[in-house]
Amino acid sequence: MTSHGQVAILCTDLRKQFVLRHTRSLKEALVWLVKGRKGDLSKKFLALKDVSLEVKQGETVALLGLNGSGKSTLLKLISGVLQPDGGTVLTRGRVAGLIEVGAGFHHDLSGRDNVYLNGAILGMTEQQIDEKFDAIVEFSEIGEFIDTEVKFYSSGMYLRLAFSIAVHTDPEVFLIDEILAVGDEPFQRKCIAKIKELADKGKTLFVVSHDLDLVATVCERGVLLEHGEVVMDGDVDAVVSELRRRSLSET
Amino acid sequence: MAGQTDQLIKPGSGRGLLDVYADRFLLKLLVRKEIKVRYRGSVLGLLWSYVKPLVQFLIYFVALGVFLDLQRGTPNYAIYLFAGIVLVNFFTESLSNATRSIVDNRDLIRKIYLPRELFPVATVWVSAAHFFPQLLVLIGACLVVGWTPSIVQLAAVVLIFLMVAVLATGLGLLFGAMNVYFRDSENIVDMIVMVVTWASPVLYVWSMVERAMGPWFWIYQLNPMTVAVEVFHWAFWEPTLKAEQSVADAMPPELLTVWLPVSALITLAVLFLGQLTFRRLAVHFAQEL
Ligand SMILES: Nc1ncnc2c1ncn2[C@@H]1O[C@H](COP(=O)(O)OP(=O)(O)OP(=O)(O)O)[C@@H](O)[C@H]1O
Numbered sequence: 001m002t003s004h005g006q007v008a009i010l011c012t013d014l015r016k017q018f019v020l021r022h023t024r025s026l027k028e029a030l031v032w033l034v035k036g037r038k039g040d041l042s043k044k045f046l047a048l049k050d051v052s053l054e055v056k057q058g059e060t061v062a063l064l065g066l067n068g069s070g071k072s073t074l075l076k077l078i079s080g081v082l083q084p085d086g087g088t089v090l091t092r093g094r095v096a097g098l099i100e101v102g103a104g105f106h107h108d109l110s111g112r113d114n115v116y117l118n119g120a121i122l123g124m125t126e127q128q129i130d131e132k133f134d135a136i137v138e139f140s141e142i143g144e145f146i147d148t149e150v151k152f153y154s155s156g157m158y159l160r161l162a163f164s165i166a167v168h169t170d171p172e173v174f175l176i177d178e179i180l181a182v183g184d185e186p187f188q189r190k191c192i193a194k195i196k197e198l199a200d201k202g203k204t205l206f207v208v209s210h211d212l213d214l215v216a217t218v219c220e221r222g223v224l225l226e227h228g229e230v231v232m233d234g235d236v237d238a239v240v241s242e243l244r245r246r247s248l249s250e251t
Numbered sequence: 252m253a254g255q256t257d258q259l260i261k262p263g264s265g266r267g268l269l270d271v272y273a274d275r276f277l278l279k280l281l282v283r284k285e286i287k288v289r290y291r292g293s294v295l296g297l298l299w300s301y302v303k304p305l306v307q308f309l310i311y312f313v314a315l316g317v318f319l320d321l322q323r324g325t326p327n328y329a330i331y332l333f334a335g336i337v338l339v340n341f342f343t344e345s346l347s348n349a350t351r352s353i354v355d356n357r358d359l360i361r362k363i364y365l366p367r368e369l370f371p372v373a374t375v376w377v378s379a380a381h382f383f384p385q386l387l388v389l390i391g392a393c394l395v396v397g398w399t400p401s402i403v404q405l406a407a408v409v410l411i412f413l414m415v416a417v418l419a420t421g422l423g424l425l426f427g428a429m430n431v432y433f434r435d436s437e438n439i440v441d442m443i444v445m446v447v448t449w450a451s452p453v454l455y456v457w458s459m460v461e462r463a464m465g466p467w468f469w470i471y472q473l474n475p476m477t478v479a480v481e482v483f484h485w486a487f488w489e490p491t492l493k494a495e496q497s498v499a500d501a502m503p504p505e506l507l508t509v510w511l512p513v514s515a516l517i518t519l520a521v522l523f524l525g526q527l528t529f530r531r532l533a534v535h536f537a538q539e540l
């Protein structure tokens with residue numbers, strides 16, 4: 001294994017609780033208050049339980065687990081979208097989250113406008129976007145469609161542009177949630193090559209994917225989440241086979 | 252950015268409106284997006300921001316100025332009316348769009364961290380983009396009837412614009428954040444919007460209120476929008492009056508010396524309260540939306 005630098009992501013005893021509220025109207029809430037708070041307006045649900053995790057700069061970590069095990073929640077906590085209910089998250093350097101394909105794209109704007117908007121949302125300055133605009137378009141292979149409204153893009157084209165913008169924002173920590181599934185084979189290979197290139201440059205990668213083979217080629221380390229708890233943390237191949245074993249025994 | 256790389260920071264902890272200032276470029280793009288999207292596929296585009304207030308103006312002018320004959324007691328009633336309408340429209344449009352802004356941008360807020368104050372602030376800028384052309388129409392009309400404002404009056408216009416923008420931002424932050432939890436906020440704001448046009452001297456003159464309220468007139472003056480409209484009248488309408496038209500009680504007493512500073516303070520308090528509430532509620536926006 002390569003030697004790694006300082007801590008890039010530090011999670012200590014992270015806890016995230018969701019409140020499943022049953023009403024969104026002031027009237028029902030008032031009635032509930034007046035009636036002496038009888039019954040439940042909401043149900044609590046613990047999505048992450050005491051997750052502690054340390055990721056060094058330059059590490060490539062795969063976050064694995066079945067549906068609903070809390071992977072996306074953990075990523076959102078690291079990117080700052082959600083705030084923990086207990087414990088702390090700390091990160092070093094700029095974090096870019098590709099939580100979902102083209103979040104922040106606006107359907108009625110052209111690809112060009114979206115590159116600027118999304119680039120700015122991901123923290124780039126105007127000058128940086130100007131400089132990298134051509135590289136972004138070239139990497140995405142969108143070509144002349146760049147001036148078409150993105151609502152006319154195919155889902156693959158959408159992904160290409162979104163991914164291309166994200167990799168060009170040049171963050172220190174890169175969070176990827178389940179986005180490689182849409183692209184076609186050549187583009188997937190291109191993305192993986194790009195991700196590996198980022199890893200070689202010493203960027204920290206944190207990848208969520210259900211494509212276990214893909215993840216095993218990109219990442220070195222694996223973390224297995226189950227019902228919001230870290231049940232295994234180690235070499236990616238070992239974690240992948242453990243996950244396979246568990247999902248087999250479950251069915 | 253480079254200086255921060257060797258520090259561990261807590262993600263998602265912003266500095267509120269200060270972050271909006273740091274993110275001016277993104278703010279600019281959001282404002283541009285909003286304007287583009289709002290008028291997509293419309294032939295008149297931004298021209299609609301002239302058409303709507305003009306129609307509104309005509310309705311009020313015909314109904315109140317002509318039918319109820321308000322223009323007899325108030326010389327240049329058209330200017331008087333339009334100055335108020337333009338300002339109140341800026342406020343109401345800002346406030347109602349800011350209230351919806353957080354919910355409308357839920358897709359973004361749920362997936363990417365960025366200072367959420369950007370959205371209400373952006374809507375106020377969009378409304379300002381609609382306000383300026385209307386202001387030009389107003390200035391044009393004033394010049395036609397012989398407007399001779401003093402420097403102080405021009406400065407007052409700028410100050411009032413800022414004050415109304417800040418007031419709308421503060422209330423927009425407050426109701427925008429509450430709207431995430433209770434969609435009733437939109438209805439509350441719709442009601443405020445309806446009341447504001449009538450609770451400030453846009454269509455009538457302030458002395459009518461004083462006659463009715465007597466010693467309680469100061470309550471009426473506590474509304475910052477009331478004072479804003481009165482100062483707008485002082486800056487736009489009063490300098491168009493000719494010597495023989497001059498109305499003795501064109502302005503309420505102590506408008507500039509007492510009420511303007513009071514309104515400015517109330518406005519700042521509203522902004523502070525709005526920002527405070529917004530920050531407390533913003534922590535859970537992503538999971539509640
Ligand atoms: N905003 C929310 N409000 C309530 N519950 C939520 C919210 N977000 C997530 N959850 C719950 O938290 C749990 C974990 O969700 P999460 O999205 O992290 O799963 P995941 O591991 O990413 O699953 P998948 O593999 O399907 O993407 C789920 O049971 C989900 O219902």
Ligand SMILES: [Mg+2]
Nearest residue numbers: 071072073178
């Ligand atoms: Mg997920």
